[in-house]
Amino acid sequence: MQAREVVLERVKKAKEASRVLARLSTEVKNRALMTMADLLERKAELIKEENAKDLECGKEKGLSSALLDRLLLDDKRIKGMADGLREVAALPDPVGEVVKMWKRPNGLQIGKLRVPLGVVAVIYESRPNVTADTAALCVKSGNAIVLRGGSEAIHSNAVIAGILQEAARESGVPAQAIQLIETTDREAVFHLLRMEGFVDLVVPRGGEGLIRFVAENSRIPVVYHYKGVCHTFVDRDADLDMAWNIAFNAKVQRPGVCNAMETLLVHRDVAKAFLPEMARRFEEAGVELRGCPKARELVPQMKEATEEDWYAEYLDLILAVRVVDSFEEAVDHIHTYGSGHSEAIVTTNYATAMRFLQEVDAAAVYVNASTRFTDGYEFGLGAEMGISTQKLHVRGPMGLEDLTCCKFVILGQGQIRE
Amino acid sequence: MQAREVVLERVKKAKEASRVLARLSTEVKNRALMTMADLLERKAELIKEENAKDLECGKEKGLSSALLDRLLLDDKRIKGMADGLREVAALPDPVGEVVKMWKRPNGLQIGKLRVPLGVVAVIYESRPNVTADTAALCVKSGNAIVLRGGSEAIHSNAVIAGILQEAARESGVPAQAIQLIETTDREAVFHLLRMEGFVDLVVPRGGEGLIRFVAENSRIPVVYHYKGVCHTFVDRDADLDMAWNIAFNAKVQRPGVCNAMETLLVHRDVAKAFLPEMARRFEEAGVELRGCPKARELVPQMKEATEEDWYAEYLDLILAVRVVDSFEEAVDHIHTYGSGHSEAIVTTNYATAMRFLQEVDAAAVYVNASTRFTDGYEFGLGAEMGISTQKLHVRGPMGLEDLTCCKFVILGQGQIRE
Numbered sequence: 001m002q003a004r005e006v007v008l009e010r011v012k013k014a015k016e017a018s019r020v021l022a023r024l025s026t027e028v029k030n031r032a033l034m035t036m037a038d039l040l041e042r043k044a045e046l047i048k049e050e051n052a053k054d055l056e057c058g059k060e061k062g063l064s065s066a067l068l069d070r071l072l073l074d075d076k077r078i079k080g081m082a083d084g085l086r087e088v089a090a091l092p093d094p095v096g097e098v099v100k101m102w103k104r105p106n107g108l109q110i111g112k113l114r115v116p117l118g119v120v121a122v123i124y125e126s127r128p129n130v131t132a133d134t135a136a137l138c139v140k141s142g143n144a145i146v147l148r149g150g151s152e153a154i155h156s157n158a159v160i161a162g163i164l165q166e167a168a169r170e171s172g173v174p175a176q177a178i179q180l181i182e183t184t185d186r187e188a189v190f191h192l193l194r195m196e197g198f199v200d201l202v203v204p205r206g207g208e209g210l211i212r213f214v215a216e217n218s219r220i221p222v223v224y225h226y227k228g229v230c231h232t233f234v235d236r237d238a239d240l241d242m243a244w245n246i247a248f249n250a251k252v253q254r255p256g257v258c259n260a261m262e263t264l265l266v267h268r269d270v271a272k273a274f275l276p277e278m279a280r281r282f283e284e285a286g287v288e289l290r291g292c293p294k295a296r297e298l299v300p301q302m303k304e305a306t307e308e309d310w311y312a313e314y315l316d317l318i319l320a321v322r323v324v325d326s327f328e329e330a331v332d333h334i335h336t337y338g339s340g341h342s343e344a345i346v347t348t349n350y351a352t353a354m355r356f357l358q359e360v361d362a363a364a365v366y367v368n369a370s371t372r373f374t375d376g377y378e379f380g381l382g383a384e385m386g387i388s389t390q391k392l393h394v395r396g397p398m399g400l401e402d403l404t405c406c407k408f409v410i411l412g413q414g415q416i417r418e
Numbered sequence: 419m420q421a422r423e424v425v426l427e428r429v430k431k432a433k434e435a436s437r438v439l440a441r442l443s444t445e446v447k448n449r450a451l452m453t454m455a456d457l458l459e460r461k462a463e464l465i466k467e468e469n470a471k472d473l474e475c476g477k478e479k480g481l482s483s484a485l486l487d488r489l490l491l492d493d494k495r496i497k498g499m500a501d502g503l504r505e506v507a508a509l510p511d512p513v514g515e516v517v518k519m520w521k522r523p524n525g526l527q528i529g530k531l532r533v534p535l536g537v538v539a540v541i542y543e544s545r546p547n548v549t550a551d552t553a554a555l556c557v558k559s560g561n562a563i564v565l566r567g568g569s570e571a572i573h574s575n576a577v578i579a580g581i582l583q584e585a586a587r588e589s590g591v592p593a594q595a596i597q598l599i600e601t602t603d604r605e606a607v608f609h610l611l612r613m614e615g616f617v618d619l620v621v622p623r624g625g626e627g628l629i630r631f632v633a634e635n636s637r638i639p640v641v642y643h644y645k646g647v648c649h650t651f652v653d654r655d656a657d658l659d660m661a662w663n664i665a666f667n668a669k670v671q672r673p674g675v676c677n678a679m680e681t682l683l684v685h686r687d688v689a690k691a692f693l694p695e696m697a698r699r700f701e702e703a704g705v706e707l708r709g710c711p712k713a714r715e716l717v718p719q720m721k722e723a724t725e726e727d728w729y730a731e732y733l734d735l736i737l738a739v740r741v742v743d744s745f746e747e748a749v750d751h752i753h754t755y756g757s758g759h760s761e762a763i764v765t766t767n768y769a770t771a772m773r774f775l776q777e778v779d780a781a782a783v784y785v786n787a788s789t790r791f792t793d794g795y796e797f798g799l800g801a802e803m804g805i806s807t808q809k810l811h812v813r814g815p816m817g818l819e820d821l822t823c824c825k826f827v828i829l830g831q832g833q834i835r836e
Contacts, residue, residue, distance in 0.1 A: 023776065102798060108787060110797050113775070117809050159483040195631075200809050215614075219634060221810040249834035295447040335437070354624070356442065357531070357827050369526060369830025376836070379528050379826065380520060389534050391823045392639040393616050393811040405809045408797065409775050412787025416667035417796070 003187040008144055010179040011198035014119045018144040021114045024173060026052060026093040029140055032171035033089040037082035038188035039167045040132065042159070044078045046105075050159040051128070058152055070126045071153055077081035081132045081160075081343040084383060088136040091382040095142045098409075106415050112406040116142035118200040119333035121192055121322050123148045123214055125206030129302035134203070135164050135178050139255040139387055141403035146199060148192060150206070158182055193218040201400070203386050222400060225315040225363075228258030228341035230371045233330045235347035236269040243346040244278055249370040250344065252285045256315045257296065258387065259342050259364075259374040263320040264309060265330045268294065271323045275299055287317045294323035327352060338362060340389040342371035361386070362391050363396035365383045421605040428564055428597040429616035432537045435594035436562035437795045440534045442591060443547065444511040446735045448557055449590035451507040455500040455556045457536070457585045458550065466775040468577040469546070476570055488544045489571055492595050497519040499550045499578075504799060506554040509800040511562045512819045516827075524833050530824035534560035538728040539610055540803075541566045541632055543624030548576035552621070555597050555803055559821035564617060566610060568624070569602035576600055603801055611636040621804050621816070641816060643781075643807035645731040646676030646759035648789045652686040652772070653749045653765035660766040660786060667788040668762065670703045670782055674733045676805065677782075677792040681728060681738040686712065689741045705735045712741035729782035745770060749777050756780060758807040781807050781814035 040047070051073040056066050094114055101111030120143045122134045131147055133202050138145035149157040157180060165175040181188055193202065195365045196219045204214040204224050232250050234243045250261035266274055271294065279289060281301040290293075290309045291302035304323065310321040310333070324330045334343055344366035345356040353367045364374045374396060376384025381399030394402040458465070469491040476486050512532055517527030538561045540552045549565055556563035561585040567575040576598060583593035598604055611620065614637045622642050623631040628741065629642050652661045652670050668679035684692055689712065697707060707713075708727045709720040727738040728751070742748045752761055762784035763774040771785045782792045792814060794802025799817030806812045812820040 019779075022779070104796070104798055108791065115779070118779075153663045215639060221639060221808070223810075239832070245834055246831060253835055287585070361437075361440070361536075362825065364826040364828060367830060369828055369833040370835050372828075372835040373526065373828065373833070378522070378656045380522055390639070392641075393823075395823055396826045405813055406809075407780065408782040409790075410782060410784045410787055410791065412785060413658070414663060415787040415790050415791070416663055417671055417790040 003183055003185040004191040006183050007188050007191040007195065009183060010181055011119065013176040014144040014146050014179045017174040018116070018118045020148065020174050020205060021141045021177050022095070024142065028172050029093065029142070030089040032139060032168050032173040033136055035171045036132070036136070036164050036167040037085040039163050040078060040082045040085070041140070043163055044075055046080055047073055047156070047159050047163075052157040054153050059153070063152065066183045067126060067152075071156070072127065073128060077129065077217055081129050084129070084133055085136045088140050088383055089198045089373070091140065091400055094404050095139065099406055107413060109411040110365045110413050111409045111411075113409045114401075114404045115407055117403055117405055118196060119144045119146060121146040121148065121199045121202045121220070123189055123192070123202065123204045123206070123210065125150040125210060126153060128153045130159060130205060131157045131160045132164065133383060134385060135161070137383055137400060137403060139168070139173060139177065139210065141400050143403055144179070146179045146181065146192070148181045154182065154184060161170050169397055189213070190217060193220060194410060196220050199282040205386055221393070223386065223390060223394060224389050225258065225341060227339050228260070229262045229311065229337060229339040230259060230342045230344075231263045231265055231334050231338060232344045232346065232371065233263050233334070234267060234270060234274055235345055235352055236267040236347065236353060237349035237381060238267075238270060238274070238346040239348055240274050242271065242305040243274060244281060246346055246368070246370050247278060248281055248285070250372055251282065251287060251319050252317070253372055254372075255317050259371050259412045260315070261319070261371055262313055263322065263337070265296070266321070266323050267327075267330070267334060268323050268325050269296055271295070275321070275323075279328070282319065285317070287319055289321055291321040295321045313339070327355065331356070334360055334362075341387070342366065342374040344369060344371050365388070421601055421603040422609040423819070424601050425599060425606050425609040425613065425720070427524045429537065429610070432562040432564050433616045434599045435592040436534070436536045439557070439595050440513070440560045442560065446590050447511065447560070448507040450586050450591040451503045451554055454550070454554070454582050454585040455503040457581050458503070458717055459501045459751075460623060461581055462493055465491055465496055465574070465577050465581075468573040470547070471559055471573040472571050479570070481570065483572070485544060488553045489546065489574070491574060492545060495547065499547045502516055502547070502551055503554045506558050509818055511558065511559065512822050513669050517824055518762045525831060526833050527829040529827045531827045532819075532822045533825055535560045535821055535823055537564060537616060537636055537712045539564040539566065539617045539638070541607055541610070541620065541622045541624075541628065543568040543628060544571060544573045546578060548580065548623060549578045551801060552803060553579070554803055555818060555821060556593060557586070557595065559818050561821055564597045564599065564610065566599045566607060572600065572602060575593050589761060598778060607631070608635060614638050623804055639811070640807060641804065641806045641808060641812060643676065643757070643759060643805050645757050646678070646753060646758040647682055647729065647731050648682045648760045648762075649681045649752050650762045650764065650789065651683040651752075652688060652692055653745065653763055653767065653770055654685040655767035655770060656688060656692070656764040658688065658692050661692060662699060664762065664764055664786070664788050666699055667701070669700065669705060669737050670735070671790055673735050675788050678733070679737065679789055680731055681740065683751060684713070684741050684746060685738070685745075685748070686741050686743050689713070689716055693739070693741075693823060695787055700737065703735070707737055707739055708740060709739040713739045731757070739752060745773065749774070752780075753776055759805070760784065760792040762787060762789050769827075781805070807808050809827045
């Protein structure tokens with residue numbers, strides 16, 4: 001079959017299943033998630049066998065050890081997937097909530113009722129646990145899912161999707177609600193992005209190249225973020241102890257993720273008191289610093305930062321450092337170079353804190369905390385589908401509620417329009 | 419200048435202005451809207467002069483009298499525009515609302531703060547009052563607007579936009595927040611749709627051709643509806659008096675709009691009691707009926723409906739009529755042929771009403787009322803930017819609140835991630 005036909009068949013089945021899924025009770029959906037979790041654990045040996053095939057291919061293709069590690073499924077990771085499904089089962093079901101309801105002068109009662117989006121497509125790379133995580137969120141929110149994983153994880157994704165489908169069938173959820181596009185044909189992604197009559201949302205997860213391809217070619221709404229160039233601004237009124245801790249945590253605790261700090265901004269009035277000790281701590285942790293001229297006056301061993309450094313998402317133990325003359329200069333820097341992901345200020349000044357919250361335009365804006373908290377689980381949303389730096393529908397971590405929309409329901413007693 | 423450069427200059431200025439606009443107080447924004455309203459009325463003569471140029475061109479080009487009427491601005495319509503601006507000024511300001519805020523176990527307070535989207539582009543045809551209506555909604559919600567009207571209304575749009583800018587400047591709102599792309603070059607729309615770094619939302623308003631072009635070519639999120647194929651289902655348990663009134667109103671009160679009924683579905687158990695009298699009333703009002711075989715058995719003078727009739731958005735005094743054997747058949751018909759706009763049931767049966775509300779997937783689902791109410795003003799949202807039959811961000815009438823999004827604000831006391 002041609003790639004387009006394969007994709008069309010999958011999305012049609014998903015759309016059909018989505019009508020059934022939208023009406024399922026919370027009980028049935030939760031039972032399916034618990035059964036999926038149990039079955040993943042019971043079939044751990046099978047999963048590991050299939051995963052070994054992907055690892056074998058990956059080694060032959062010369063994948064880096066970091067990529068091979070992301071691909072690996074061992075008992076611990078399989079248990080992690082299963083526990084993730086159980087956690088989603090424990091979350092409240094967003095479907096069916098009447099968000100608000102009001103009465104018009106003519107007696108019409110108008111309400112907003114939360115319903116599933118319909119069909120969600122996920123296009124992802126490498127980590128096969130995404131298959132289980134995103135399928136769980138979609139089932140719980142009453143959405144059918146179309147999965148398109150990377151070719152490097154094809155065996156792992158197929159065995160996991162098969163297990164989820166089996167568990168769904170056993171629990172009274174249509175197995176068709178979980179569709180995997182198994183063809184590794186690159187064309188398939190392109191065709192999927194044109195299925196606007198069948199798919200309601202596309203979520204790409206992976207490298208910037210994949211995300212740009214999806215964003216530029218999709219006729220279906222896409223929720224995504226390209227990158228996280230996150231800043232911490234140490235204000236003139238900062239508590240320096242707090243600032244050292246927060247900045248250190250934001251850079252060092254896990255440098256390879258999108259909510260890690262990439263640039264540190266320091267108000268000139270505290271730069272002398274703050275920067276040398278900060279640099280000492282970072283250097284101890286193996287962080288390479290790249291500074292503006294003023295920062296390098298205070299910490300001469302810093303490398304010189306170039307214009308590219310202000311735009312950089314290092315995802316590594318490298319940090320750009322800039323001394324700013326004012327609050328305004330800090331906000332302007334974030335506006336110019338930031339990616340709209342997560343931005344923090346450290347300050348004891350109430351008015352400055354409020355201005356930062358208001359004036360910085362990003363998915364998550366922090367006062368006196370590490371940017372590393374931008375995460376569905378840390379925010380208390382449960383699991384997340386991804387993180388959005390766009391503005392429509394959802395900004396920041398995308399949780400269960402963001403997989404729904406509201407339709408208007410209108411209760412009348414025979415009203416007609418005059 | 420090339421079309422692309424013109425567009426780029428406009429969107430850059432809009433983006434710059436949007437930062438200022440986002441921070442304006444409600445008072446300043448309202449004062450600007452009131453000043454705009456006054457200035458439109460004071461400059462009515464100038465508006466009519468410029469409008470006359472468009473009408474002249476339109477006549478030369480041979481526009482239909484319906485189109486020329488849509489283009490016309492007289493004193494009454496200018497006053498209507500001004501009053502519209504005053505109504506928007508009276509609406510509550512959505513910006514700055516904290517939608518919810520909760521506390522995490524580690525003490526972090528996490529809230530969702532409503533902020534403007536940024537820059538909204540409106541691409542529209544014919545009616546020049548759209549210029550004032552959409553600009554007012556954008557200013558009130560703290561968004562900059564980029565307007566791209568049709569070439570047939572270029573003089574009218576330019577004079578209105580100029581007046582709005584003048585009033586903005588006088589009131590402390592940056593005039594740059596209102597940008598008009600005056601080039602009639604068709605390329606300009608295409609370039610505008612590629613300005614994803616500067617424009618946050620595109621709203622197309624006009625014929626299906628324009629909307630399809632925008633939806634298929636935009637890299638920016640688009641909110642739109644292609645058409646409204648709205649149904650009224652007269653259930654077996656309908657109050658027939660109510661059903662006659664509602665169906666008549668939904669078709670006849672204003673047939674040329676998207677929330678008018680296009681297909682009437684009648685349960686077979688009441689068809690005999692309902693249809694002949696319904697047909698009599700419609701025929702009296704000059705409505706042409708096109709029915710399925712069962713409907714034609716009861717009303718033999720009906721024309722025969724073809725498959726195309728079930729898909730048709732007549733926007734005229736024509737109605738498709740179908741007798742269905744069951745509730746399920748009615749819902750399936752709506753699922754197959756509907757456009758996800760507005761759907762109504764007439765019934766006295768509580769369980770049937772609840773099932774209809776749940777199972778019909780549309781922007782607005784009605785029990786015992788005319789579909790003609792789908793409108794921002796009728797729903798109590800104030801004015802509307804348009805109506806969405808998509809699922810992301812907004813379904814149904816798009817009001818002020820839908821021109822905003824929520825960013826996360828996080829208040830900490832030095833929290834770091836373990």
